Amino acid sequence: MVQAVTPTFSKSDWQKGYESLRTENSYWIEHVDGAIPQNLVGTLFRNGPGLLDVNGQAYGHPFDGDGMVCAITLANGRAHFANSFVKTPEFLAEQEAGRILYRGVFGTQKPGGWLQNIFDLRFKNIANTNAIYHAKKLLALWEASRPYQLDPATLETIGIESFNGVLKTGQVFTAHPKLDPETGDLWGFGVESGPKSKISVYRIDPDGVLTEQFQQKVAGFCFLHDFAYTPNYRIFSQNPVEFQPLGFLFGMKTAGACLDLKPNTPTQILLFDRNGKLRTFTTDPCFIFHHCNAFEQDDAVILDSICYRDYPKLEPNTNYKEIDFERVIPGQLWRFHIDLRSGKVDRQLIVERSCEFPAINPRLVGKPYRYAYLGAIAQPPTTPGNAPLQAIVKVDLHTGQQELHSFAPRGFVGEPVFIPRPGAVAEDDGWLVSIVFDAASDRSDVVILDAQNITAPTVATLHLKHHVPYGLHGNFTPEIWSKA
Ligand code: FE
Numbered sequence: 001m002v003q004a005v006t007p008t009f010s011k012s013d014w015q016k017g018y019e020s021l022r023t024e025n026s027y028w029i030e031h032v033d034g035a036i037p038q039n040l041v042g043t044l045f046r047n048g049p050g051l052l053d054v055n056g057q058a059y060g061h062p063f064d065g066d067g068m069v070c071a072i073t074l075a076n077g078r079a080h081f082a083n084s085f086v087k088t089p090e091f092l093a094e095q096e097a098g099r100i101l102y103r104g105v106f107g108t109q110k111p112g113g114w115l116q117n118i119f120d121l122r123f124k125n126i127a128n129t130n131a132i133y134h135a136k137k138l139l140a141l142w143e144a145s146r147p148y149q150l151d152p153a154t155l156e157t158i159g160i161e162s163f164n165g166v167l168k169t170g171q172v173f174t175a176h177p178k179l180d181p182e183t184g185d186l187w188g189f190g191v192e193s194g195p196k197s198k199i200s201v202y203r204i205d206p207d208g209v210l211t212e213q214f215q216q217k218v219a220g221f222c223f224l225h226d227f228a229y230t231p232n233y234r235i236f237s238q239n240p241v242e243f244q245p246l247g248f249l250f251g252m253k254t255a256g257a258c259l260d261l262k263p264n265t266p267t268q269i270l271l272f273d274r275n276g277k278l279r280t281f282t283t284d285p286c287f288i289f290h291h292c293n294a295f296e297q298d299d300a301v302i303l304d305s306i307c308y309r310d311y312p313k314l315e316p317n318t319n320y321k322e323i324d325f326e327r328v329i330p331g332q333l334w335r336f337h338i339d340l341r342s343g344k345v346d347r348q349l350i351v352e353r354s355c356e357f358p359a360i361n362p363r364l365v366g367k368p369y370r371y372a373y374l375g376a377i378a379q380p381p382t383t384p385g386n387a388p389l390q391a392i393v394k395v396d397l398h399t400g401q402q403e404l405h406s407f408a409p410r411g412f413v414g415e416p417v418f419i420p421r422p423g424a425v426a427e428d429d430g431w432l433v434s435i436v437f438d439a440a441s442d443r444s445d446v447v448i449l450d451a452q453n454i455t456a457p458t459v460a461t462l463h464l465k466h467h468v469p470y471g472l473h474g475n476f477t478p479e480i481w482s483k484a
Pocket of ligand 1: 023129175176225289472473
C-alpha cells in the first residue's frame with residue numbers, strides 16, 4: 001500500500017506569493033522579532049517581478065513580470081525597507097495603456113490570439129532579474145538587454161547603462177555578473193544566439209569602465225543564463241537545447257515554449273581562458289540555470305551547479321499558478337570535476353533535495369570554498385514529488401553534511417544572500433538574509449539567520465507591512481544611504 005504523504009505546503013498559500021505588489025513603499029521596519037545585529041551594516045538590493053499583471057491581464061510566466069528593486073538598509077540595529085519599479089519606457093507605456101503591449105520572453109502573449117502576436121518580435125526590457133551595486137552605480141539587470149541604472153539612495157530609474165556607449169543598442173549583458181573579490185572587477189557576458197552563437201566576455205573595472213575581454217563564436221544555439229568564474233577561466237554550460245522559432249514567429253507560441261532539450265545530447269562545458277581560447281568538454285545531458293561556484297585545483301577545474309535532467313519549461317497554455325508540483329523537475333546540486341589534462345569530466349551528486357538559488361561567501365568567488373547555501377524544498381528527498389522552496393540549506397562540501405532551516409508549512413523562501421560579519425575569519429562567520437513570504441499573514445518577512453548555526457531560530461525576523469512577490473536575485477553592499 002502506498003502511504004499518503006502529508007504535503008509541507010498548501011497550493012493556495014503558495015499561489016498568494018504571486019500576487020502583484022502595486023505600491024511603492026519607503027519606511028522603517030518597526031515590527032521586529034529578535035534583534036538586528038549592531039554590526040550588520042549595509043544595503044541589500046534585491047530584484048524580482050513586482051507586477052505579475054497589467055490591470056488584471058496576467059503575464060503568462062512569472063519571469064515576464066516587471067522588475068521591482070527592493071532596498072533593505074541595515075544600520076544601528078534598525079532596518080529600512082523601500083521598493084521601486086524599474087521605469088523603462090515600455091513599463092510606463094503599458095501602465096499608461098492599462099493593458100499588455102509586449103510579448104514576454106518566457107510565457108506571455110498579447111491578448112487576442114496568434115493574429116495579435118504574429119511577427120511581433122519586440123520585447124520590453126523588464127529589468128527584473130538581479131540588482132548589484134558596483135563602481136558607485138546601482139544596476140538592475142535582465143539578460144536580454146542592457147542594464148538599467150537606478151539611484152541607490154532613492155531607487156529612482158536613471159536610464160539605460162551603456163558603460164559610456166560601449167554597449168550598443170541590441171547588445172545584451174548578463175543578469176549574473178561575477179565580482180572578483182581580489183581585483184574588484186565585475187565580470188559579465190553577453191550572448192547573441194543563433195545557429196552559431198557569439199559570446200562576448202566583459203570586464204568592468206572598479207571605476208566602472210567596461211572593456212571587452214574577448215568574443216568567441218560557438219556552434220549551436222546558446223541558452224546561457226549564468227556563468228562561473230575563476231581567476232584563469234570563464235566557464236559556461238551550453239545546455240543541449242534547440243530553438244524552433246517558427247511557432248514564435250507566427251505568433252502561436254512564446255519564445256520560451258519553443259525551446260526543447262535535444263534528446264541524448266551531451267551538455268557541453270565551455271572553458272575560456274583569459275585570452276578567450278576555448279576548450280570544450282562534454283558531460284551527461286542536463287540543464288543548468290545557475291552555477292554555485294568554481295575553482296582551480298591542480299590540473300582540474302571544479303564546477304558546482306544546479307542541474308535539471310530536462311529543461312523545466314512551462315507548456316503552452318498552462319497557468320503557472322496551477323502547476324502540478326508532482327511533475328516539476330527537481331534542481332539538484334552537482335559537482336563537476338573537469339580534468340584539464342585528460343579532458344574527462346566526472347560529476348557527483350551533492351544535494352539530492354530539490355534546490356535552487358545557490359549562494360556562497362562572496363569573498364570566495366572563484367576560490368576553493370567549503371560552504372554553499374541554497375533555497376530548498378522542506379520535505380526530505382525520499383518524499384515523492386516536488387514542492388516550492390520553503391527552507392534554507394547549508395551544505396558542508398568537505399563532509400557532505402547538510403543543515404536545514406525550514407519555514408514550512410506557510411513560509412516560502414527566496415534566494416539567501418550571505419553577508420560576512422565584519423572582521424570575520426571563518427568562511428561561514430556571517431549572516432544569511434532572505435525574503436520569506438508568510439502565507440499566514442499574507443505579508444513577507446526579511447529573515448536573518450546566523451550562518452554558523454542555521455538550525456537555530458532566526459537572529460531577527462523583520463515583518464514588512466505587505467507581501468513582496470517571489471523574487472529573483474540580489475546583492476549586498478556595506479554602503480548605506482541616509483533614510484528619512
Ligand atoms: Fe538567475
